[in-house]
Amino acid sequence: MVKKLRFITLALFLLALTVGAAGAQDEKVLVIGWEQEPPKLSPWADNTFGTLIYGFTNRDLWDWDVNRDIYPVMAEEVPTLENGLVETLENGNTRVTVKLREGMKWSDGEPVTTADCQFWHEVKMDPAKGAIQRENYPDVVESFEVVDDYTMTITYNKPWPDYTFDSEINCYLPEHVLRPVLEADGTIDNAPFGSGEGVVGYGPYKFDEWVIGSQITLSKNPNWDGEPGKFDKIILRFITDSAQMLNAMEAGEIDVAFNWADDLVDSYSAIDGVEVFKTDGVYGDAIWMNVGNFKGTGEPHPMLGDPKVREAIIRAIDRISLAEDLVGEGVTVPKSWTPEAFWAPDLPYWDYDPELANQLLDEAGWVDSNDNGVRDKDGQELVLRFFTTTRQIRMDYQVVIQEYLNEVGVGTQLLPVPSNILFASFNDRGILDTGDFDLALFALSSNPLSPAFSAPDWFGCGNTPSAEKPTGKNGWGSCSEEFDRLDLEVSSTVDPEKRLELAHQAQKAFFDMGFWHGLYLRPTWYAINSTVVNVDEAVKSPGTLSANYFNNIEFWQPAQ
Amino acid sequence: MGKYIIQRALQAIPLVLIVTVLVFSLMKISGDPLAYLAQDPRVTERDRLVLRAKYGLDDPLVLQFVHWVFGDEGYVRSLDTDQNGEPDTTVVGERRGIIRGDFGDSIRFRKPVTDVIGQFLPNTLLLGTTALTVTIIMALVIGIFAALRQYTLADNIITTGAFITYSMPSFLLALVLVQIFSIQFRRWGLPSLPVSGMYDPRGDNSVDELIRHMILPVLTLSLINIAGWSRYIRSTMLEVISSDYIRTARSKGISERRVIFLHGLKNASLPLVTLIGLNLPFILSGAVITETIFSWPGMGYMYINALEQFDAQLVVAFVLMLAVAVVVFQLLTDVVYAWLDPRIRYD
Numbered sequence: 001m002v003k004k005l006r007f008i009t010l011a012l013f014l015l016a017l018t019v020g021a022a023g024a025q026d027e028k029v030l031v032i033g034w035e036q037e038p039p040k041l042s043p044w045a046d047n048t049f050g051t052l053i054y055g056f057t058n059r060d061l062w063d064w065d066v067n068r069d070i071y072p073v074m075a076e077e078v079p080t081l082e083n084g085l086v087e088t089l090e091n092g093n094t095r096v097t098v099k100l101r102e103g104m105k106w107s108d109g110e111p112v113t114t115a116d117c118q119f120w121h122e123v124k125m126d127p128a129k130g131a132i133q134r135e136n137y138p139d140v141v142e143s144f145e146v147v148d149d150y151t152m153t154i155t156y157n158k159p160w161p162d163y164t165f166d167s168e169i170n171c172y173l174p175e176h177v178l179r180p181v182l183e184a185d186g187t188i189d190n191a192p193f194g195s196g197e198g199v200v201g202y203g204p205y206k207f208d209e210w211v212i213g214s215q216i217t218l219s220k221n222p223n224w225d226g227e228p229g230k231f232d233k234i235i236l237r238f239i240t241d242s243a244q245m246l247n248a249m250e251a252g253e254i255d256v257a258f259n260w261a262d263d264l265v266d267s268y269s270a271i272d273g274v275e276v277f278k279t280d281g282v283y284g285d286a287i288w289m290n291v292g293n294f295k296g297t298g299e300p301h302p303m304l305g306d307p308k309v310r311e312a313i314i315r316a317i318d319r320i321s322l323a324e325d326l327v328g329e330g331v332t333v334p335k336s337w338t339p340e341a342f343w344a345p346d347l348p349y350w351d352y353d354p355e356l357a358n359q360l361l362d363e364a365g366w367v368d369s370n371d372n373g374v375r376d377k378d379g380q381e382l383v384l385r386f387f388t389t390t391r392q393i394r395m396d397y398q399v400v401i402q403e404y405l406n407e408v409g410v411g412t413q414l415l416p417v418p419s420n421i422l423f424a425s426f427n428d429r430g431i432l433d434t435g436d437f438d439l440a441l442f443a444l445s446s447n448p449l450s451p452a453f454s455a456p457d458w459f460g461c462g463n464t465p466s467a468e469k470p471t472g473k474n475g476w477g478s479c480s481e482e483f484d485r486l487d488l489e490v491s492s493t494v495d496p497e498k499r500l501e502l503a504h505q506a507q508k509a510f511f512d513m514g515f516w517h518g519l520y521l522r523p524t525w526y527a528i529n530s531t532v533v534n535v536d537e538a539v540k541s542p543g544t545l546s547a548n549y550f551n552n553i554e555f556w557q558p559a560q
Numbered sequence: 561m562g563k564y565i566i567q568r569a570l571q572a573i574p575l576v577l578i579v580t581v582l583v584f585s586l587m588k589i590s591g592d593p594l595a596y597l598a599q600d601p602r603v604t605e606r607d608r609l610v611l612r613a614k615y616g617l618d619d620p621l622v623l624q625f626v627h628w629v630f631g632d633e634g635y636v637r638s639l640d641t642d643q644n645g646e647p648d649t650t651v652v653g654e655r656r657g658i659i660r661g662d663f664g665d666s667i668r669f670r671k672p673v674t675d676v677i678g679q680f681l682p683n684t685l686l687l688g689t690t691a692l693t694v695t696i697i698m699a700l701v702i703g704i705f706a707a708l709r710q711y712t713l714a715d716n717i718i719t720t721g722a723f724i725t726y727s728m729p730s731f732l733l734a735l736v737l738v739q740i741f742s743i744q745f746r747r748w749g750l751p752s753l754p755v756s757g758m759y760d761p762r763g764d765n766s767v768d769e770l771i772r773h774m775i776l777p778v779l780t781l782s783l784i785n786i787a788g789w790s791r792y793i794r795s796t797m798l799e800v801i802s803s804d805y806i807r808t809a810r811s812k813g814i815s816e817r818r819v820i821f822l823h824g825l826k827n828a829s830l831p832l833v834t835l836i837g838l839n840l841p842f843i844l845s846g847a848v849i850t851e852t853i854f855s856w857p858g859m860g861y862m863y864i865n866a867l868e869q870f871d872a873q874l875v876v877a878f879v880l881m882l883a884v885a886v887v888v889f890q891l892l893t894d895v896v897y898a899w900l901d902p903r904i905r906y907d
Contacts, residue, residue, distance in 0.1 A: 031761045037865065039669040127610060127649075134607060195671070212679045213857020214757050235761040239855045240865065243735065248755045251742045420870050424592035427618070457605065471605050471643070 055550035057201035107206035119175035204554035268527035292477025293435035312360035318352035334518030342451035344504030383411035384438035426465035451503035483509035613651035631657030684858030688843030691781035703793020756855035837893025841885035
């Protein structure tokens with residue numbers, strides 16, 4: 001009898017534990033699966049999942065809608081040449097005036113003023129004041145002046161067309177919170193703010209708590225004067241294992257999963273009550289050819305140095321079918337490295353044409369003289385070493401591309417390696433930097449808002465890494481003086497129309513270098529529990545830029 | 561005994577040093593810890609150079625190791641960030657070296673490694689000690705039960721179950737448990753167990769929430785060990801209960817329960833001491849796979865993140881901590897073993 005009672009008590013206890021989770025819920029809570037815990041908050045964190053939190057807690061002076069049209073948020077209006085807030089000085093340099101909206105408050109109730117923007121400028125200009133990404137800011141900003149509490153000007157030391165998103169004015173950090181830390185420590189790096197304590201922002205949600213290893217909790221910001229958030233709380237739940245992210249979705253522990261791999265579309269779609277949608281990304285995976293840095297010598301590649309061979313290889317691959325089969329319907333195959341919105345209407349593109357590929361290889365002198373299925377020339381077989389990272393979709397691409405190339409007699413040796421090996425610096429014998437590859441498949445992100453390439457380290461002449469210049473990043477040895485000249489002009493032309501025209505010319509010059517060939521724009525996938533979130537509203541309000549998946553989160557609504 | 565302990569402790573020092581050098585060298589030759597910045601054209605070359613200087617990544621390897629052990633306080637590195645042949649920036653070293661408890665800063669967390677470890681260690685200890693306790697109790701219960709019923713149906717079922725469980729990789733066991741108790745139970749309309757974390761995100765962080773979240777990770781950690789350890793207990797128990805002194809105890813009319821649990825179990829549990837001693841360090845290190853799968857915010861979770869993010873300082877500190885723990889607990893095991901079994905003496 002006693003034994004039975006013990007057993008029943010234990011069983012009841014276990015049952016109580018398993019039922020315990022479900023309780024009455026009055027609050028509207030949204031739980032988002034977060035696949036990487038950031039080490040610190042932005043701007044200290046440089047990883048994607050650190051900066052994404054910004055989308056909930058902060059807004060910028062202006063933002064872009066789904067059509068990438070700019071609109072003001074913290075600013076009264078977006079500065080342009082037309083409204084006179086952008087001036088070209090006598091020396092040709094650019095000065096921008098910004099007027100803040102009055103009445104804005106930080107989440108702790110303190111007013112947002114130009115003092116906050118000036119504080120950001122101060123930190124950006126001096127590396128000793130904080131280990132944050134400065135980009136080109138200290139190099140291109142000449143001065144920053146506060147006119148009054150709501151008006152300020154920034155002057156660049158050159159013509160600066162990208163003043164809205166590159167080295168732009170920003171009012172990201174609350175001066176009243178961080179100034180005391182800076183004065184005490186000489187740097188803001190040790191501020192508890194970066195680790196989630198006392199975080200203050202200007203956005204629809206405010207930062208409440210960061211439980212290390214578990215989650216970040218956000219709640220509706222009572223001092224936000226924009227469109228109010230519709231959820232009382234948003235929880236960013238850290239789940240680093242992709243299979244467990246899927247299980248958590250199925251178990252109802254999270255309501256949103258995003259940024260998951262393309263091969264999980266069917267699995268997420270199969271969950272009851274879960275709907276799946278995607279937005280276009282800006283990370284474009286592409287084939288990169290070593291054209292001018294054969295084995296790190298800086299010399300033309302004996303095979304890929306020939307434009308006919310390069311065209312033949314790309315003509316042999318059906319990139320559109322590949323994207324549809326391996327990534328999904330409607331995925332864009334990029335024609336250039338810069339975003340589609342800026343592409344020239346007549347931008348050249350090499351269609352799939354295996355017959356032409358064979359013809360080009362024949363013309364280049366590569367024939368299968370020994371009947372082994374691989375073309376050869378002067379005793380050398382046309383076999384290419386093809387690198388990528390260990391990301392599954394890339395390895396899948398590699399395998400199919402190998403098949404395509406086999407069809408035209410081009411052999412490949414597939415070499416998937418960890419990303420820290422592929423992208424390591426020249427001094428650390430990185431594969432790309434040392435030119436120790438023939439083909440490579442990876443993505444280098446472009447700026448989603450700019451028509452300029454603005455990456456001379458990666459694409460410009462004279463930037464091939466070497467013992468003399470180990471900091472160069474152009475491991476494939478591309479070089480076109482025409483492209484360098486045009487891109488420099490694009491980067492310094494303020495007039496939008498003239499700039500776009502120059503950008504179109506630069507794209508053609510980039511194409512003519514022939515070392516980069518787009519495969520697909522990596523989409524961002526979302527899975528949403530339709531019993532918690534109104535999916536129609538969410539689909540209408542996805543993030544609009546690559547690093548900002550949740551900059552329209554205030555429009556997301558609970559399901560009815 | 562005292563002499564033996566001192567001798568063993570002295571032997572441990574070069575062992576730990578060798579492990580440290582090996583781990584440090586492996587991390588250094590396995591790639592650039594700042595390679596993750598390479599895909600981002602927004603990161604300027606100057607930022608890269610300053611970061612590399614801050615972590616001493618361009619110093620000679622031997623110097624990096626020396627700085628890591630003894631510190632680089634006051635060591636000045638001059639940089640030519642604008643590449644004009646003239647140094648224009650200096651970065652002064654601030655590390656005090658592991659010998660003074662400074663394992664450096666985590667590259668990704670940008671705070672001291674000891675602070676990072678301090679955040680994750682308590683959760684690991686909670687999970688690890690619970691799992692170990694469950695393992696010990698269940699292994700003893702099952703082992704003794706099977707030994708007392710040798711070759712019965714119950715013993716055969718336990719043996720089969722133990723072999724199946726023991727041969728399962730922990731990640732598979734974890735996913736099977738999740739599939740059954742979280743996914744299928746939910747589909748069948750039964751009360752289900754949580755998939756991840758320490759608390760329900762919508763819950764109140766209560767103790768019963770914590771216990772619910774611990775069930776599957778503790779089961780994952782325990783089941784495989786229970787399967788193995790119960791076999792040890794069973795075989796040593798069989799050996800003990802057929803020995804002369806047990807027969808003597810029985811012939812004296814001592815109750816069977818007293819014979820088994822007082823006289824038999826003390827000697828049968830000796831191999832368990834070794835197993836526990838060998839496993840204790842891994843409580844500190846966390847069950848890497850289990851913690852990662854269940855998003856349990858412990859040392860294993862931290863370690864995997866550090867590896868993925870190539871946070872060399874954190875990885876090396878973690879491995880060094882593990883190496884020291886193995887040596888220390890091995891020593892403790894020997895001491896406890898000698899205390900439990902007076903026949904064991906050391907030269």
